[in-house]
Amino acid sequence: MKAPRSGATPAKAEGKAGVKDTRNTGPGRLLIAVYAVFAISATARAGYQILTKFSEAPLAYLLSAIAALVYVVATVSLAKPGRTWFRISLAAVLVELVGVLVVGALSVFDPVAFPHETVWSLFGRGYAFIPLLLPVLGLVWLYRRRPRLQ
């Protein structure tokens, strides 16, 4: 891991950040692609759950819908350049991290109150724990491509 040291190479950092404030190149493309797959699958799943069996577990399926929305916002905002989109990305990824941790913990410690599956249940075990890994990678990527302070 090469941490960007602003003190060591100020000219290079300035040139990079000054020209483009983007997060959709290099590893970011893979991140956006994975987010896009999760956005599609989570939206489809939440839509299906809400349309067919919402009354069974309103809380769980509402959480599914929120998760889907978070993935959509993260996908779009990561693909867009600029500082505002960076902030939206950061918020979306943080909400995602908190969501997967809280919902994951709830589904482990209180399975009676939380019997229905969501993307974040059991820390995303149904999705190979990618929902747990994704926000961490997202935060690392956002940190490495953070906009420079004025």
Add this chain to the structure above:
Amino acid sequence: MDAYFYIILVVGLLSSGVCLGAGILKKAPNDFTILSVAAVELALLVYLVGSIVRVIAGEPIAGEAWEFWGYLATAMLLPPAAVYWSILERTRWSNFVLAAVGVTALVMAARMNQIWY
């Protein structure tokens, strides 16, 4: 799990392996990696045609029919999207995006098999 699943299993894993290898070797997407993803699309097309034939022949889908077709349609959109995405930026990272297609198609095919039977 039927033959369609195993076709996608083999093609998907091979494609992901090729693309992952190319990415690790720091290569940009080339004919080899893009064609391997095209092979995944072809395998899904075989699944589509086979499924249409089976439905016309009167074989019932055990699960929700529209869920099955939804999965299949979404899976078929992934390879073209990934190839388009990889042509826009020709770096090694696009090979990792291409590598994600085979594995995702494999997972979706497994789910499609569950719905069918």
